[in-house]
Amino acid sequence: MKIIVCIKQVPETTNVKIDPEKGTLIREGVDSIINPFDMYAIEEGLRIKERLGEGEVIVISMGPPQADQALREAISMGADSAVLITDRKLAGSDTWATSYTLARAIEKIGDYNLILCGKQAIDGDTAQVGPGISSWLDIPQVTYVKKIREITKDKAIVERMTEEGFDVIEIPLPALFTVVKEINEPRLPSLKGKLRARKVEIPVWGVNELGLEEEKIGLDGSPTRVVKIFTPPPREKGMILEGEPQKVVDSLVEKLKDVVIR
Amino acid sequence: MIRVIKEKCTGCGLCIKVCPFSAISKTSDNKVEIDLTKCNLCSACVSVCKFSAIIIERKEEEKDLSQYKNVWVFGEQKRGVIQPVVYELLGKGRELADNLGCELWTVLLGYKIKNRAQELIHRGADKVIVVEDPLLENFLDEPYTQVLVDLIQKYKPEILLAGATTIGRALISRVAVKVHAGLTADCTGLEIDPAKKILLQTRPAFGGNIMATIITPNHRPQMATVRHKVMKEAPVDSERKGEVEVLNYNGKLNSKTKLIDMIDEVGKTVNLAEADIIVSGGRGLGKAENFKIIEELAEVLGAAVGASRAAVDAGWISYAHQVGQTGRTVCPRLYIACGISGQIQHLVGMQSSDIIVAINKDPEAPIFKVADYGIVGDLFEIVPLLTTRFREVLKK
Numbered sequence: 001m002k003i004i005v006c007i008k009q010v011p012e013t014t015n016v017k018i019d020p021e022k023g024t025l026i027r028e029g030v031d032s033i034i035n036p037f038d039m040y041a042i043e044e045g046l047r048i049k050e051r052l053g054e055g056e057v058i059v060i061s062m063g064p065p066q067a068d069q070a071l072r073e074a075i076s077m078g079a080d081s082a083v084l085i086t087d088r089k090l091a092g093s094d095t096w097a098t099s100y101t102l103a104r105a106i107e108k109i110g111d112y113n114l115i116l117c118g119k120q121a122i123d124g125d126t127a128q129v130g131p132g133i134s135s136w137l138d139i140p141q142v143t144y145v146k147k148i149r150e151i152t153k154d155k156a157i158v159e160r161m162t163e164e165g166f167d168v169i170e171i172p173l174p175a176l177f178t179v180v181k182e183i184n185e186p187r188l189p190s191l192k193g194k195l196r197a198r199k200v201e202i203p204v205w206g207v208n209e210l211g212l213e214e215e216k217i218g219l220d221g222s223p224t225r226v227v228k229i230f231t232p233p234p235r236e237k238g239m240i241l242e243g244e245p246q247k248v249v250d251s252l253v254e255k256l257k258d259v260v261i262r
Numbered sequence: 263m264i265r266v267i268k269e270k271c272t273g274c275g276l277c278i279k280v281c282p283f284s285a286i287s288k289t290s291d292n293k294v295e296i297d298l299t300k301c302n303l304c305s306a307c308v309s310v311c312k313f314s315a316i317i318i319e320r321k322e323e324e325k326d327l328s329q330y331k332n333v334w335v336f337g338e339q340k341r342g343v344i345q346p347v348v349y350e351l352l353g354k355g356r357e358l359a360d361n362l363g364c365e366l367w368t369v370l371l372g373y374k375i376k377n378r379a380q381e382l383i384h385r386g387a388d389k390v391i392v393v394e395d396p397l398l399e400n401f402l403d404e405p406y407t408q409v410l411v412d413l414i415q416k417y418k419p420e421i422l423l424a425g426a427t428t429i430g431r432a433l434i435s436r437v438a439v440k441v442h443a444g445l446t447a448d449c450t451g452l453e454i455d456p457a458k459k460i461l462l463q464t465r466p467a468f469g470g471n472i473m474a475t476i477i478t479p480n481h482r483p484q485m486a487t488v489r490h491k492v493m494k495e496a497p498v499d500s501e502r503k504g505e506v507e508v509l510n511y512n513g514k515l516n517s518k519t520k521l522i523d524m525i526d527e528v529g530k531t532v533n534l535a536e537a538d539i540i541v542s543g544g545r546g547l548g549k550a551e552n553f554k555i556i557e558e559l560a561e562v563l564g565a566a567v568g569a570s571r572a573a574v575d576a577g578w579i580s581y582a583h584q585v586g587q588t589g590r591t592v593c594p595r596l597y598i599a600c601g602i603s604g605q606i607q608h609l610v611g612m613q614s615s616d617i618i619v620a621i622n623k624d625p626e627a628p629i630f631k632v633a634d635y636g637i638v639g640d641l642f643e644i645v646p647l648l649t650t651r652f653r654e655v656l657k658k
Contacts, residue, residue, distance in 0.1 A: 011282055011468075036588055064283075064299055092303030092318075095447075099439060122587055123282070123468055126447035131403075131435035140518045141403055143432040146581075157522070161582070162428050163535040164340075165527035170520040181588045182581035219263075219303050220321045223444030223481040229280075229309040229474050232466070235613070238634045240625075248637055249647040252619065253655055255635060259596050259617055260539065260563055261656065 001055035001153055003045040004106055005079070005116045006133065007038035009063050009070040010123040034070045037118025040179045043186040045116050046078045048151055056080050060105055062090065062098060068202055076189035076197035083109070087206035092219030095124075099132025101217055104210045106137065113153050115176040119144055127178070134176035142169050146182040263319055264303055268293050270315035277307035277316060282468065306472065323480055329418055330482040333359040336410070336424035336434070337370035337382055337390070341400070341524075344370075344378055346495070346536065347425030349385050351488055353496035354452055355423055356386040358461070361454045364420065365389060371409055373399035376508055383504035385496040391417075392508045397515045400524065401429045405515040407436045413509075414441050419483045421461055423452075426487035427535070438485050444478030445485040448591075450492045450614070451475075460484065470591075470610050490535055491593045492614075527582060534566050534585065539596045542568030542585055542612075543578075546601020546622065546641055550578035555642070556600060559649045562656065568592065568612075570602045586611035601641045604629025621645065 012031040034042075042059060049055035059074040061067045062085040071082035085105050093101065106115060115134070120127035127143070134141035146166060147159040153173060160167045161180050189197070207217065215221055241248045273292035285300035286307060296307075296316075308316050335351040337344060352368065359366040365388040370379060372394065379390040391413060397405045410433065414422070424430040426448040438445035451464030455477070461484040464475045478484040534540060541563065543556040553567070560567045569583040585592055587607040597615035602608060604620070604627055612618070613632050620633035621641050630636040637644055 064302075066300075088298060091298070091301060095435070095445065096439060096442075099435075124447075125467065125591075126435075127431045128435040128438070128445060128447055131432050132439045135407070135436040135439035141432070141436070142519065143403075144428055160428070162524075163533055165525045165582075167521055168523040168525070170522055172518050175519075180581070181584070219318070223442065224446060224476050224478050225320075226305045226474050227462070227477050229304070229306040229472055232470065232473050235618075235632055235634070238618075238630065238632075238636055240630065240636045240638060242638070245639060245643050245647055248639070249644060249651050252635055252637065253648065253651045256596065256617070256619070257655060260652065 001049065001052050001114070002112045003048060003055060003057045003114045003116060004109060004112050005038070005041050005045045005057060005059045005074070006102055006130070007042065007059055007061045007070055007074060007118070008035045008121045009033070009061060009067040010035045010121055032066065032069065034073055035118055035121045035123075037120060037122070037179065037181070039118075039186040040181055040183050041116040041118050042074050042077055042079060043184045044148065044179055045114075046187070047184060048114070048148065051151070052153075058082065058109060060085060060102065060109075062086070062093075062101055062105070071202055072197040072200070073189065075200050076193040077187055078190070078193055082200070082202045084202050084204045085206070085210070086204055089207050089214070089218050092222060093217060094222035094224045095126050095128035095132055096224070097217050097222045099129050099136055100221075101210070101212060102129065103133045103136030104212055105205060106133065108205070108210060113173045114156075115139075115174070117176065117178045119178045119180050130176060130178040137176070139174050139176060140171050141176040141178075142171055143178045145177040145179045148177075148183070264296055264298075264301060264308075265317060265319070266294055266296060267315045267317065270313045272313055272315070274312070276310050276312070280306045280310045282306060325480050327480070327482050330420040332365045332367055332417070332419050333362070333421045334419040334423070334483070335366070335368045335387070336422065336430065337368045338425055338427060338429055339370065339372050339375065339378070342372060342375055342378070344381055345425060345427070347427060347430075347488070347490045348382070349495040350490065350493040351423045351425065352382065352385045352387060354488070354493040356496060358421060358452065358454055359388075362420070362459060367391060367417075367419065369393070369410065369413060371398045371406055376506070379506045383506070384498050384500050384502050386499075386502070387504055389505040389507065392506060393511065394508065395511055395515055397517055400521050401433070402517045402519055402521060403432055403436060404517045404519065406433050407440065408515055409511065410437050411440045414483060422483040422485045424485075424487050426489050430487045434485060434487055441483070442481060443483050443485045444481050445487070446476045446478075447487050449486045449488045452486065452488065452493075461486070466614075470613060489591075489593065534568060534583070534590050534592050537566035537592070537594050539563050539565035539598075540568045540585070540592055540594045540612075540615075541565045541598045541600065542570065542602060543573055543600050544570035544602030544608075545572040545576070546603075547573060547578065550576075552642075553579055555645045555649070559598070559645055559652070562649050562652045565596075565598075568597075570605075570608050599629050599633070600645055602629055603627045604632065
C-alpha cells in the first residue's frame with residue numbers, strides 16, 4: 001500500500017492580528033506550522049499502514065525551501081519518506097497551477113494506491129487543490145472524509161461528511177481523499193522519529209526534475225490573479241448590557257425580537 | 263516577478279507589516295527589499311503601498327474570449343430538492359447577467375427532476391438545461407464532472423457560479439482543472455468591473471482576517487464558488503417564462519464510486535450551514551450535560567446548536583457542531599455565543615454573522631470584541647432566563 005500525503009506549511013494564524021488603528025495585518029514572529037487539516041491526513045496515512053500491517057507513507061509538500069521543516073515534522077510522526085517541491089518559478093501558483101504541479105510530482109513517485117490531503121489549508125481556505133489533483137490524475141475522489149470504514153489495496157468504504165450528516169461511499173483505489181478533523185487525533189512525534197527526521201535526506205524537486213510545462217506553473221501559469229487585498233471593515237463597536245440579569249435579558253430580547261420573529 | 267522600485271519607496275514599512283510571510287525587510291538605505299525565497303506573490307504589499315513602489319510583472323497574453331457568453335448557475339439538488347444556495351446564486355446571477363446584457367442559465371443534474379426546472383425560471387433563470395440520468399440522481403464526483411465539462415465545452419459560458427458547499431467545492435474544483443478555467447473559492451462578493459466587463463470575485467482569506475479580490479482575465483468561464491447565506495435570494499415570479507432543454511447521455515456516463523447510503527444526523531439541530539440562528543456553547547459549559555440549556559434555547563428559537571473547539575475536543579458534543587477554523591464557517595442572521603471566550607480560531611468561523619450576542623463571565627474575553635450585544639455574567643443564570651423570555655415573546 002503506497003500512500004502519498006500532500007501537506008502545506010502555513011503561517012500560524014493565532015499570530016495574525018489586525019492593527020485596530022491602522023487596520024493592517026500584523027504577524028508577530030514567523031511561526032509556521034503544518035496546516036492542521038494536513039495533520040489528520042498524515043495521521044490517517046500512518047493508521048492505514050498500521051491497519052494493513054504493510055505499506056509506505058510518503059509526504060510531499062510544495063512551497064518555499066523552509067517547507068522542509070514541515071516535511072521533517074511529518075517524518076518525526078512516522079512517515080517513511082518525503083519530497084520537497086520547490087522552485088522560484090512555482091511562486092504565485094494558484095490552485096490550478098498548484099494541483100498541476102503536485103499531480104506531476106505524484107506521477108513521478110508513481111505506483112500509488114491512495115493520496116490523502118487535508119480538506120483545505122487554513123491560509124487560503126479554498127479546498128480546491130485536493131480535487132484538482134485527482135482531476136489531473138483522472139482518479140476518483142471523496143472529499144470531507146470523516147471515517148474510513150474499510151480499506152484494502154483495491155477498494156475502500158468511507159464516510160463523507162455532508163451538511164446534513166454523512167454519505168457512505170464505496171470507491172476503488174487508486175483514489176484521493178480529503179479528510180476532516182473528526183477522522184482521528186494526530187499522534188505526537190516519537191523520540192525515534194525525531195532523530196530520524198533530523199538525519200533523513202529529503203529530495204528536492206523543481207521544475208526541471210518534474211519536467212513541468214512552464215506555461216502551466218507559477219504566477220504566469222495561474223488563471224486567477226489577485227488584484228486587491230484589503231482588511232474587512234471592522235465590526236461596529238458593540239454594546240455591553242449591564243445590570244440585574246432579568247432586566248438585561250428583557251432588554252436583549254427586546255432588541256432581538258425582530259431578528260427572531262420571521 | 264515582484265520588485266521594489268527604489269525611487270518610489272519611502273521606507274514607510276507598511277508592506278513589512280502586511281506581509282503574511284515575513285518576506286519584506288528594511289535595507290540600510292531605508293528602503294525595503296523582498297526575500298524571494300519567502301515571498302508567495304500574494305500581492306498584499308502591492309495593495310497596501312501608497313506610493314506604487316512594489317510591482318508584480320507578468321507575461322500578458324491576449325486571447326479571443328468573445329465566443330464565451332452567459333452566466334451559469336449550478337443548480338445543486340439533494341434528494342430532488344433544489345438547495346437554497348441556488349436561489350441566492352440566481353439572485354446574484356441575474357444582476358451579473360443584466361449588467362453584462364446576457365442570459366442567465368441554470369444547469370440542473372439529477373434523475374426525474376425535469377419538473378423542478380420551472381422553479382428555477384421563476385427565480386430568474388432564462389434557460390434551464392436539465393440532464394437526467396440514474397447516475398446523476400445523487401451527487402457523484404465523476405459523472406457530475408463529466409456532464410458539466412461537456413456542457414461548458416459545448417455552450418461556452420462566460421461565468422459559472424456554484425454554492426461553496428460540500429458538493430460545490432468538490433465538483434467545481436475538478437471541473438476547473440479539466441476546462442482550464444480560473445476558480446475562486448468561497449466568494450462573499452461578486453460584481454462586474456465596469457470598464458473591463460470581467461468578474462471581480464471577493465473572498466476572505468486567512469480566516470477572514472484579510473479580503474482578496476480576484477479576477478480571471480484570460481480564461482473562461484470565470485468560475486467561483488459562493489458562500490451560502492451571503493447573497494440575497496432571488497424573489498419568486500411565477501409568471502416568468504423561460505426555456506427548458508432536457509439532455510440525455512444515454513449510457514455514456516460512468517462512475518467508479520458508488521453511493522451506498524445517505525444518512526441524516528440528528529435532524530434539524532445540526533445543520534449549521536442552513537441555520538438562520540445558531541446558539542453555541544463553549545468551555546464555560548463545564549460538562550456535556552450542560553449543553554441541555556443551549557439546546558433548550560436553540561429549540562425555542564428554531565436554531566441550530568454550535569460549539570467551540572474546546573467543547574468538541576472535550577467530547578461534550580460531536581464534531582458536526584464545531585464552528586471555527588477546523589470546523590465550519592457560518593454566517594447566520596443571529597449567533598449567540600455562550601461561555602465561549604472567542605479564540606481567533608473560533609472568531610474566524612463566525613465573525614461574519616449579522617448579529618453576534620456573547621454571554622461570558624470574563625469581561626476581558628475576546629468574544630466581546632466582535633459582539634453586537636454582550637452580557638457579562640453567569641451563563642447558567644442568563645441562558646435559561648433568555649429561553650423563558652423568548653418563549654413568552656414567541657408564544658411557544
